[in-house]
Amino acid sequence: xxxxxxxxxxxxxxxxxxxxxxxxxxxxxxxxxxxxxxxxxxxxxxxxxxxxxxxxxxxxxxxxxxxxxxxxxxxxxxxxxxxxxxxxxxxxxxxxxxxxxxxxxxxxxxxxxxxxxxxxxxxxxxxxxxxxxxxxxxxxxxxxxxxxxxxxxxxxxxxxxxxxxxxxxxxxxxxxxxxxxxxxxxxxxxxxxxxxxxxxxxxxxxxxxxxxxxxxxxxxxxxxxxxxxxxxxxxxxxxxxxxxxxxxxxxxxxxxxxxxxxxxxxxxxxxxxxxxxxxxxxxxxxxxxxxxxxxxxxxxxxxxxxxxxxxxxxxxxxxxxxxxxxxxxxxxxxxxxxxxxxxxxxxxxxxxxxxxxxxxxxxxxxxxxxxxxxxxxxxxxxxxxxxxxxxxxxxxxxxxxxxxxxxxxxxxxxxxxxxxxxxxxxxxxxxxxxxxxxxxxxxxxxxxxxxxxxxxxxxxxxxxxxxxxxxxxxxxxxxxxxxxxxxxxxxxxxxxxxxxxxxxxxxxxxxxxxxxxxxxxxxxxxxxxxxxxxxxxxxxxxxxxxxxxxxxxxxxxxxxxxxxxxxxxxxxxxxxxxxxxxxxxxxxxx
DNA sequence: CTAGTTCAACATTGCAAAAG
DNA sequence: CTTTTGCAATGTTGAACTAG
Numbered sequence: 001x002x003x004x005x006x007x008x009x010x011x012x013x014x015x016x017x018x019x020x021x022x023x024x025x026x027x028x029x030x031x032x033x034x035x036x037x038x039x040x041x042x043x044x045x046x047x048x049x050x051x052x053x054x055x056x057x058x059x060x061x062x063x064x065x066x067x068x069x070x071x072x073x074x075x076x077x078x079x080x081x082x083x084x085x086x087x088x089x090x091x092x093x094x095x096x097x098x099x100x101x102x103x104x105x106x107x108x109x110x111x112x113x114x115x116x117x118x119x120x121x122x123x124x125x126x127x128x129x130x131x132x133x134x135x136x137x138x139x140x141x142x143x144x145x146x147x148x149x150x151x152x153x154x155x156x157x158x159x160x161x162x163x164x165x166x167x168x169x170x171x172x173x174x175x176x177x178x179x180x181x182x183x184x185x186x187x188x189x190x191x192x193x194x195x196x197x198x199x200x201x202x203x204x205x206x207x208x209x210x211x212x213x214x215x216x217x218x219x220x221x222x223x224x225x226x227x228x229x230x231x232x233x234x235x236x237x238x239x240x241x242x243x244x245x246x247x248x249x250x251x252x253x254x255x256x257x258x259x260x261x262x263x264x265x266x267x268x269x270x271x272x273x274x275x276x277x278x279x280x281x282x283x284x285x286x287x288x289x290x291x292x293x294x295x296x297x298x299x300x301x302x303x304x305x306x307x308x309x310x311x312x313x314x315x316x317x318x319x320x321x322x323x324x325x326x327x328x329x330x331x332x333x334x335x336x337x338x339x340x341x342x343x344x345x346x347x348x349x350x351x352x353x354x355x356x357x358x359x360x361x362x363x364x365x366x367x368x369x370x371x372x373x374x375x376x377x378x379x380x381x382x383x384x385x386x387x388x389x390x391x392x393x394x395x396x397x398x399x400x401x402x403x404x405x406x407x408x409x410x411x412x413x414x415x416x417x418x419x420x421x422x423x424x425x426x427x428x429x430x431x432x433x434x435x436x437x438x439x440x441x442x443x444x445x446x447x448x449x450x451x452x453x454x455x456x457x458x459x460x461x462x463x464x465x466x467x468x469x470x471x472x473x474x475x476x477x478x479x480x481x482x483x484x485x486x487x488x489x490x491x492x493x494x495x496x497x498x499x500x501x502x503x504x505x506x507x508x509x510x511x512x513x514x515x516x517x518x519x520x521x522x523x524x525x526x527x528x529x530x531x532x533x534x535x536x537x538x539x540x541x542x543x544x545x546x547x548x549x550x551x552x553x554x555x556x557x558x559x560x561x562x563x564x565x566x567x568x569x570x571x572x573x574x575x576x577x578x579x580x581x582x583x584x585x586x587x588x589x590x
Numbered sequence: 591c592t593a594g595t596t597c598a599a600c601a602t603t604g605c606a607a608a609a610g
Numbered sequence: 611c612t613t614t615t616g617c618a619a620t621g622t623t624g625a626a627c628t629a630g
Contacts, residue, residue: 058591058630065593066630116594116629139628362610364611370610419609419614455616457608477610478611594629602621609614 025079029086035097037080042101045075051110052135054117056124067124068117084125094125102131109135329383329495331486333390339400341384342377346404349379355413355501356438358420359481359494360427371427372420373481375401378498380506385494388428389482397428405434412438413501415458441504462500465507470500 024044028037042048051074057066069085082098089095101107111117114137121127332341345354355378361370373389386401405412414420417440424430441461446454462470476493486494 054630056630061591113595113629119594120630358610360610362611363613364610366612368612416609423610453607453617455607459608481610592630595627596625597627598623598625600621600623602619604619605617607615607617610612 024077025081027081027083029083031087031089031095034082034087034095037082038097038101041073041075041078041080042107044078047076048107049110050075050107052114052117053111054120056120065120065123068120071121089125092126094127099127099131102127105134110138111135112138114139328381329385329491331385331387331491333387335391335393335398338386338391338398341386342400342404345377345379345382345384346410348382351380351411351506352409353411353413353502353505354379355498355505356417356420357414357494357498357501358423359497360423361481362478364478369426370482372423374486374494376494376498377404378495378502380502383495383498385486385491387486393428395428397430402430405430408437413505414438414440415442415461415501415504416440417442439505441501441508444508458497458500461504465504470496 026037026040028034041050051072053072053074054068055070055072056068067085069083071082071084073080073082084094087095093099102109109132111132114132114135118127118129118132122129330341330344332338346352355376357376357378358372359374359376360372363369371389373387375386375388377384377386388397391398404410412435414435417435417438421430421432421435425432442456445456445461445464459470476489479487479490481490483490
């Protein structure tokens with residue numbers, strides 16, 4: 001049945017032992033001697049740590065699987081080779097004596113790359129995979145302390161033991177593996193290295209959670225209930241945990257060990273922190289702040305979310321009032337008056353930068369599609385509301401308007417303009433190339449902050465650059481834009497919507513000029529925004545800027561505050577890392 | 591050689607936000 | 611209410627390793 005004879009196998013085992021060979025070894029090929037051999041093994045192994053390995057004949061054909069021929073059980077000073085191939089088991093299952101030994105809760109088992117061995121044992125002798133729940137796979141350990149190192153035996157031996165394993169035929173290799181695993185010193189060496197690595201290698205992000213995962217795996221051996229030591233450690237308010245992309249890990253843990261996600265409420269995800277460290281602007285966002293503050297215990301002056309909101313709101317009132325009072329609005333429903341209105345708009349504008357926005361009756365039902373009802377054009381001081389739905393245009397915009405829109409000297413702005421382009425093309429056949437020169441602030445911000453959440457609506461832009469949350473009632477947005485008379489609220493809404501866009505753009509430009517902070521500069525360069533807006537700024541006349549100086553300084557101050565907060569957070573994080581490092585020292589995996 | 595795994599890249603799905 | 615869009619979780623595939 002076997003390619004190589006039994007004698008050959010045994011002689012290899014006997015002759016090729018390394019110098020530090022075990023004092024005793026035993027080869028069992030008779031089921032009746034099994035109990036005695038196991039007792040003997042237990043007796044000589046005070047630490048009850050046993051390494052396991054299986055050997056079977058390689059299969060070279062699809063579907064062909066050879067049963068496990070040899071099971072090696074090794075303690076520090078004793079190796080027992082159980083020649084399963086020589087034994088006859090009545091029901092094809094391993095004898096109870098062996099199974100009892102393997103399931104003994106008082107013993108600790110080790111393996112290397114055990115998954116393949118366990119599947120082979122299951123196939124050969126019906127050993128259920130659950131038997132190995134408490135087995136510690138040193139490949140996993142090695143991976144957790146040194147993810148770069150290959151988990152092959154060659155690499156691991158060389159790394160942990162400092163010499164190259166004898167490279168020879170498959171047989172010697174296999175036997176050497178048995179010997180290698182049997183030597184508990186190796187395991188100790190590996191685990192010693194683990195403790196050491198834990199201290200220094202904590203920065204390698206994968207380490208903490210892998211180690212923690214191993215602990216769980218290890219603890220599970222001793223009983224179905226999670227050990228109190230571990231639970232206490234996890235729920236100890238004095239401990240701090242770090243993770244990297246923890247969401248997926250926590251779900252895996254929940255699935256595997258039924259650990260509640262709530263356990264990780266206090267866990268700090270380094271990915272989040274890192275993202276915020278690199279990005280000063282987005283920290284101002286409400287959601288990010290909530291997230292941010294939610295993770296850090298209140299320090300110094302208590303800054304709650306409510307306080308934040310209050311702080312913002314006071315500014316919001318100022319801004320909102322200023323915006324509302326500053327602008328002159330004009331509603332045009334007569335095609336013949338479009339030209340005059342646009343000329344007024346053009347003449348009162350100093351920088352020739354115009355913000356555009358469209359409104360239409362919402363398509364509430366499937367297949368419904370309403371034409372654009374209102375086109376809002378805003379300069380820095382004037383707003384023109386063109387009620388296209390009242391002009392009886394017959395699917396074509398007035399020439400004056402088209403001329404205005406296609407004028408090369410003017411700069412147009414929009415946010416999320418893609419959908420507006422679609423609607424305008426559908427309603428009035430405006431070719432999309434008309435908008436080639438249009439700056440979409442949404443796109444600009446997306447370029448500025450790569451890697452951030454790209455779902456940036458006008459609401460967020462206003463918050464980010466103007467410092468308050470615009471009131472955006474659904475009732476107005478979803479209202480009837482084709483009504484005979486627009487309500488005051490609708491007019492306000494439409495005006496502000498367009499004005500916000502213009503204000504944001506001017507705020508950006510002022511920030512660009514005023515804020516010489518290095519990060520900002522870098523970010524602008526990176527995002528290509530500098531070139532984008534800078535070009536426009538050069539072409540256009542200088543901005544009067546008086547009305548907005550207040551806002552800009554406020555924005556700059558705030559950004560600076562955020563930046564300082566981040567520095568503090570970074571220091572705190574580093575301190576926590578230190579603490580964690582010392583803490584992890586005390587919690588070796590084993 | 592085959593079987594099993596791990597990890598990446600890619601596609602798919604569901605969800606939340608934003609738009610009117 | 612519908613639609614679109616990006617994100618995050620999930621599923622799938624294939625290459626690279628490791629095992630005998």
